[in-house]
Amino acid sequence: MRKFWSTAVLGLALAGLMGDAPLAQPVGPPNEVICNKINNGSSGATVGISVAPVAGQQISICGFNATAGAAAGTFQLLSGTGATCATGTQTITPVMPLPINGNITDHPSAAWFSLPPLNNLCVSITGTGPVAYNIYYAQF
Numbered sequence: 001m002r003k004f005w006s007t008a009v010l011g012l013a014l015a016g017l018m019g020d021a022p023l024a025q026p027v028g029p030p031n032e033v034i035c036n037k038i039n040n041g042s043s044g045a046t047v048g049i050s051v052a053p054v055a056g057q058q059i060s061i062c063g064f065n066a067t068a069g070a071a072a073g074t075f076q077l078l079s080g081t082g083a084t085c086a087t088g089t090q091t092i093t094p095v096m097p098l099p100i101n102g103n104i105t106d107h108p109s110a111a112w113f114s115l116p117p118l119n120n121l122c123v124s125i126t127g128t129g130p131v132a133y134n135i136y137y138a139q140f
Helices: 002-018
Strands: 037-043 046-051 059-068 073-081 087-091 096-098 103-106 120-127 131-139
Touching: 037 046, 037 120, 046 131, 059 073, 059 096, 059 120, 073 131, 096 103, 120 131
Parallel strands: none
Antiparallel strands: 037 131, 046 120, 059 103, 059 131, 073 087, 073 096, 073 120
C-alpha cells in the first residue's frame, strides 16, 4: 500500500511541475500589418475605386482622413468588385457625416481591416462636395 501512495504522490507532484494544459492559440494574424501606402483624392458625390486589387496580394487598411469643403457631405469605405464595388459589397465603415469644413480621422498604427482577395477598396461620397480624403493602407 505504501508503494501505491508514494507512486500516486510522485505522479501528482510531476503533474504539478508540468503545468496546466497548453494555452489556446491566439486569434488573428501572427504579425501586425504596418501600412506604407497612401491613396488620396477629392470628389463630389460618387462611389468609385480608390485602390484596385493586384492578383496574389491583399489590401489592408490602417486608417483614413476625410475633410469636407464648402458643403456638407458623407464619407464611407466599401469593399467589392466592379467599378463601384456593387458586386459582393462589404461595408468597411459606416456612413460618416461631414459638416461644412468638417474632418474625420481614424489612423491607428497598424491595419484593422483586410479586404477579401481581388476586391476593390471603394470610397462613397455624398453631398455637393468636394470631400478630400487620404486612405492609409498596405498591399502585399
